[in-house]
Amino acid sequence: MDSDKTFFTVTMAKLLNSQGRYEEASRIYRHLLDQDPDQVDIRQALEAAVDMIPVVHRQWESISGMIEKWVRLILKQRELRCLQQICLDDDWV
Numbered sequence: 001m002d003s004d005k006t007f008f009t010v011t012m013a014k015l016l017n018s019q020g021r022y023e024e025a026s027r028i029y030r031h032l033l034d035q036d037p038d039q040v041d042i043r044q045a046l047e048a049a050v051d052m053i054p055v056v057h058r059q060w061e062s063i064s065g066m067i068e069k070w071v072r073l074i075l076k077q078r079e080l081r082c083l084q085q086i087c088l089d090d091d092w093v
Contacts, residue, residue, distance in 0.1 A: 009032075016028065017052075029046035
């Protein structure tokens with residue numbers, strides 16, 4: 001996307017921003033500001049997009065932590081089932 005700047009438009013930046021792709025949107029806003037530094041609305045949009053980047057990162061850390069816990073619980077449940085099956089096979093119950 002960086003090599004072909006054909007789609008580096010305000011509309012594309014707004015679309016990316018609405019999809020939560022703040023880093024890509026900010027890249028386009030920066031490019032547009034390089035072309036015309038006096039665009040106040042684009043500067044404000046850039047600041048808003050940049051402000052959202054850490055929020056998304058924190059949300060991902062939270063989600064990835066939950067996924068990690070979920071996978072651990074699944075693995076523990078699998079181990080427990082294996083142990084239960086061993087006990088049943090050996091008549092330990």
